[in-house]
Amino acid sequence: MPELPEVETIVRDLRPGLLGRRLERVDLLRPSVVRFPEASRFRARLEGRTITSVSRRGKFIHLGLEGGEELVVHLGMTGTLTLERESEPLRLHTHLRIGLGRSEELRFRDPRRFGRVLLGSSGELQLAGVLPRLGAEPLEPGFAVQELASQLRRSRRAVKSVLLDQALVAGCGNIYADEACFRAGIRPDRRACRISQPRAERLLRELRLVLEDAIRRRGSSFSDYRDGFGARGEAYEALLVYGRGGQPCVVCGAPLRQSRVGGRGTVFCARCQR
Numbered sequence: 001m002p003e004l005p006e007v008e009t010i011v012r013d014l015r016p017g018l019l020g021r022r023l024e025r026v027d028l029l030r031p032s033v034v035r036f037p038e039a040s041r042f043r044a045r046l047e048g049r050t051i052t053s054v055s056r057r058g059k060f061i062h063l064g065l066e067g068g069e070e071l072v073v074h075l076g077m078t079g080t081l082t083l084e085r086e087s088e089p090l091r092l093h094t095h096l097r098i099g100l101g102r103s104e105e106l107r108f109r110d111p112r113r114f115g116r117v118l119l120g121s122s123g124e125l126q127l128a129g130v131l132p133r134l135g136a137e138p139l140e141p142g143f144a145v146q147e148l149a150s151q152l153r154r155s156r157r158a159v160k161s162v163l164l165d166q167a168l169v170a171g172c173g174n175i176y177a178d179e180a181c182f183r184a185g186i187r188p189d190r191r192a193c194r195i196s197q198p199r200a201e202r203l204l205r206e207l208r209l210v211l212e213d214a215i216r217r218r219g220s221s222f223s224d225y226r227d228g229f230g231a232r233g234e235a236y237e238a239l240l241v242y243g244r245g246g247q248p249c250v251v252c253g254a255p256l257r258q259s260r261v262g263g264r265g266t267v268f269c270a271r272c273q274r
């Protein structure tokens, strides 16, 4: 599933090619990917508009449009958003194509269909309940580690479950939650309220570092993730625990444990993480 670094990579890739472009032709091949407004009104509201900004909030891609509305895309488990030549053959599971002129188009593809597309002003989307309340952005200069650590410690849930809760920190998913817990030496299944303030702060700092590192490597490619040009990222090779259950810990050599926390597959080192 694309998490913050993957979505950020896509946004940075697409931004130069999308800014100032006019959405000339909208072709909605699978109407059910549009969750707001009704699919029948989607095309008329979108066609002819110009893209004025390309940004990310949590795991959502926001294309700001002239007039103040936004086209919002969530990639779900297997979604990709790519800028391609019109002449490129259409791949299976392409649900939306938007012609931008100059023989280019923006394509949204999503085999497993957990992704979604929204269109409206941010107020309208909030009101419709289709955009969740999102917490702090870990890459922002104002990421308040101390305050967020205190908030995290108010929860009785497992540390990892709190990291995955988008209302505290936006954009963290399964991969980077496991990586941050490992780097901070914290067992992902430990209750958040049982962790000291300094350790909770360290966890959040490690989370930011691991996300920044993954962006430098252009995201983790496993299954379907592709960047804005349809290429794979290189961060997967740099992961220390995720996907390495049973293999030796890079620090102590003990076999990494594979378990489940909050229903999610989780890997950790029982020796290094407390």
Ligand SMILES: [Zn+2]
Pocket (backbone or CB within 6 Å): 249, 250, 251, 252, 253, 254, 269, 270, 271, 272, 273
């Ligand atoms: Zn270890």
